[in-house]
Amino acid sequence: MRILFVGDVVGRTGRTAIADHLPGMIRDWSLDLVVVNGENSAGGFGITEAIYQELLDAGADAVTLGNHAWNQKEALVFIERAPRLIRPLNFPRHSPGRGATLVDTKSGKRALVINAIGRVFMEPSSNDPFSAIERELEACPLREGCDAIVLDFHAEATSEKQGVGFFCDGRVSLVVGTHTHVPTADHQVLPGGTAYMSDAGMTGDYDSVIGMQKEEPLQRFLTGIPSGRFEPAGGVATLSGIAVETDDATGLAVKVAPVRAGGRLEPAVPGFWT
Amino acid sequence: MRILFVGDVVGRTGRTAIADHLPGMIRDWSLDLVVVNGENSAGGFGITEAIYQELLDAGADAVTLGNHAWNQKEALVFIERAPRLIRPLNFPRHSPGRGATLVDTKSGKRALVINAIGRVFMEPSSNDPFSAIERELEACPLREGCDAIVLDFHAEATSEKQGVGFFCDGRVSLVVGTHTHVPTADHQVLPGGTAYMSDAGMTGDYDSVIGMQKEEPLQRFLTGIPSGRFEPAGGVATLSGIAVETDDATGLAVKVAPVRAGGRLEPAVPGFWT
Amino acid sequence: MRILFVGDVVGRTGRTAIADHLPGMIRDWSLDLVVVNGENSAGGFGITEAIYQELLDAGADAVTLGNHAWNQKEALVFIERAPRLIRPLNFPRHSPGRGATLVDTKSGKRALVINAIGRVFMEPSSNDPFSAIERELEACPLREGCDAIVLDFHAEATSEKQGVGFFCDGRVSLVVGTHTHVPTADHQVLPGGTAYMSDAGMTGDYDSVIGMQKEEPLQRFLTGIPSGRFEPAGGVATLSGIAVETDDATGLAVKVAPVRAGGRLEPAVPGFWT
Amino acid sequence: MRILFVGDVVGRTGRTAIADHLPGMIRDWSLDLVVVNGENSAGGFGITEAIYQELLDAGADAVTLGNHAWNQKEALVFIERAPRLIRPLNFPRHSPGRGATLVDTKSGKRALVINAIGRVFMEPSSNDPFSAIERELEACPLREGCDAIVLDFHAEATSEKQGVGFFCDGRVSLVVGTHTHVPTADHQVLPGGTAYMSDAGMTGDYDSVIGMQKEEPLQRFLTGIPSGRFEPAGGVATLSGIAVETDDATGLAVKVAPVRAGGRLEPAVPGFWT
Numbered sequence A, B, C, D: 001m002r003i004l005f006v007g008d009v010v011g012r013t014g015r016t017a018i019a020d021h022l023p024g025m026i027r028d029w030s031l032d033l034v035v036v037n038g039e040n041s042a043g044g045f046g047i048t049e050a051i052y053q054e055l056l057d058a059g060a061d062a063v064t065l066g067n068h069a070w071n072q073k074e075a076l077v078f079i080e081r082a083p084r085l086i087r088p089l090n091f092p093r094h095s096p097g098r099g100a101t102l103v104d105t106k107s108g109k110r111a112l113v114i115n116a117i118g119r120v121f122m123e124p125s126s127n128d129p130f131s132a133i134e135r136e137l138e139a140c141p142l143r144e145g146c147d148a149i150v151l152d153f154h155a156e157a158t159s160e161k162q163g164v165g166f167f168c169d170g171r172v173s174l175v176v177g178t179h180t181h182v183p184t185a186d187h188q189v190l191p192g193g194t195a196y197m198s199d200a201g202m203t204g205d206y207d208s209v210i211g212m213q214k215e216e217p218l219q220r221f222l223t224g225i226p227s228g229r230f231e232p233a234g235g236v237a238t239l240s241g242i243a244v245e246t247d248d249a250t251g252l253a254v255k256v257a258p259v260r261a262g263g264r265l266e267p268a269v270p271g272f273w274t
Ligand SMILES: [Fe+2]
Pocket: A008, A039, A040, A066, A068, A179, A180, A181
């Protein structure tokens, strides 16, 4: 199976990058499954129903979230009727929506997509992601319950991300981190067969502070004083993510590569598909 | 000028990677300046005088540190007689050692190397890195005071790292982050001419949790209970860092590329030097 | 019912204060129920089986813990055979021991004692205390399931403690905070009938930094560098806690007062029992 | 000298408590010096010039601040013409205002009032409070430079507060903590002669979550989702603070007692003045 995961789409420029690049990637690379993190897609903060639909229209099979899940209040409501939108599964009990979803891939296979959130350096605190992930994997194991499993682990600390990676190794097709808005270069297939990358990076303007115009965050660092709102930077975005090819017999990864297109970052394409 | 910065060397396997790869890189790429972060070089925690000397012998012109600076108590003493060893300049007043040093490069130029530490998600807290960096840059400005400036900003949060990057843009040759032990893929020359990468990555075994054997950190994540010490992982290390070419007239960056050699990560060499 | 809760017993001097004062208080005030936080009773860090027994022998009906629960490794084992020792109920799944216990009081009534831990400013992070507490209260409601409920909420932030207080108001006899090692003076009966105090204070030497000899913590604040271990201060301890009288018909609080005896703090006795 | 320090005044109800109680206390107890923390006096967030004047009119000789100093933007400007308003002295370089002020007491003596802010569990991070305090004490030592020194240390962690207390012991008349909005009961004269209390408590409505109406904070604890703004609770406030009598020969403390008047908390008056 050919899987593409795309990191946090930030604001209008990020959505433009999705519209510009994603349909071509799906076509050119014959992708089976596309997962997009949309927690910053609406003005940098949260997601609306219209934007969720826009991401599906561009080719996303599932949309994941993170700590910014509820920044747009309508998400608390429409998530209930949005089966392909998932929020961290270790959010508080009684949170709206769900933390995992089974999707039919473009090639008719079944993929489990999970979203979980870290606890190290994350506020407010969430429930234990490890035991929450464990329960999902027990309920729908790779091969028996589905043909592929993609886990978006939305977290700050590399140690916690790598911990989740090894915890899932051999049981999940891809563990990919999000949240730092910077792509890492540590993509690899772990010893047990799980593709791993600490962070997919953001799909946004990299002439910015994590996707936001630089002036306000820099001012806050210098003075400790907010003087305005954070606004998404508007330069051309880089679509940033990770490509994985799995073995249909095992559901595990055989190849992994970074994907970067447009904007300021050095481009990257998965050589094994081109 | 040709500059190589190498990220946190972790334990014996990291030092072996330095010995194996660094001399060849210096020779093959005609490097002028090599800076190595050594905060984890002694068993994963801190640095000893013998290891500091070992890093110099392998070709480092300066060695930077971070939150693990003093894990080996002897560092509190020998740093006073180690002019090329620097610790974060925004450490508490009266800390031993210094936070910046002027070194003569292999080609006889003068380079200012600065080490600073972040405050977001870092314990214990340090003094304001921005004003500390400002003072250094005022005291020894690029071109007037030196031919190149390299800043190792040891920090957790990508936002703070990017904030420092833009704060220094046009005034520093290279701002490179360390501390997360994972290389990022956001290397770029910022609009003002400063080379930037959020994290250089570690020089260590990437089949690990930030360089440490996986079992103990994973156990702590699952149970919250320490059951032993952290021990460096012993697999073959990847040397991870960043290469920068500066314009001798301005001291600013014209080219930047990641460097990765050995171990599990995808190799990377600066195409512009080969 | 007459209830006494005693805050974190720190080291030998804290245990001496328990031995010196608790038996007399039980006798003089005809106490029905005594709960003691023992997370620092063994050399300042954790608890041993011998010390647990010592606290019971002095009159404790239940012993609660906190973030230091497992500092003495034997606690991981003996807690399984120690029915009156409880650790935070929102610890990770599969943690040894239990987070609540029903005890027969000295007067033959039944009291539910619960221990939970906060998440704001607490490391490592725990599961949601609110929903964990909710489940306990549903399983054993006041009056139907027991005659009194005491909740030791071990937490740092006053906001989270007060949040738990109001969350439990009318459903719990006493919500008392622990962990800061400083008694607060905000004891009150909340509008719904729950006795509340943000922190019971420690039972330890108040010529110290939270029960520890001052030199090492002060040195760390000044330099950021550990230079030795934390050792409990050895001056005469103040027993510090809170006294509550409940209405037998409702199980709710009618009177509340601080208790302080010995050492450096101003003494306090519940006037309504003397 | 007779000194009264009053903790964080929260909103309108807090200001009413000041107006109702402070003038009588000054008169009845013949106070020489009154310091009031005003960081929450304007609707719970920050301070305005009108409210600053109101606090002076009620008898405050100096007004201190904390992490909420700049919540009302006008404070950034009017603090420059408000000599008796001080903000934490370890705020970033170039912050407006000052962190210490010499005031003439009601009896014609000279008192140095200092405001500093902690770093443990405080965001955003500030510069080292210990070395900043050290510089102030060197510049204006007790007895040589002034007749009394009052330090408002605005911080979360009891360990850091006690650390500052012992650091100043023998050099400052009173070290009092603020910020947690809950009064502590650990008032004492430290071995060297400095009066100390970990937190003065807030001057606000104690039927609240740290002065705010309960519903919104409780909702956030339960769901992690903000659903509105924090609004100050409006019930009758308790004025909460600490009374100190110093020895005119040494400037050090001889007596210390908590002060609480009005509202829900148990009243407290300094017996030594009545
Ligand atoms: Fe994001």
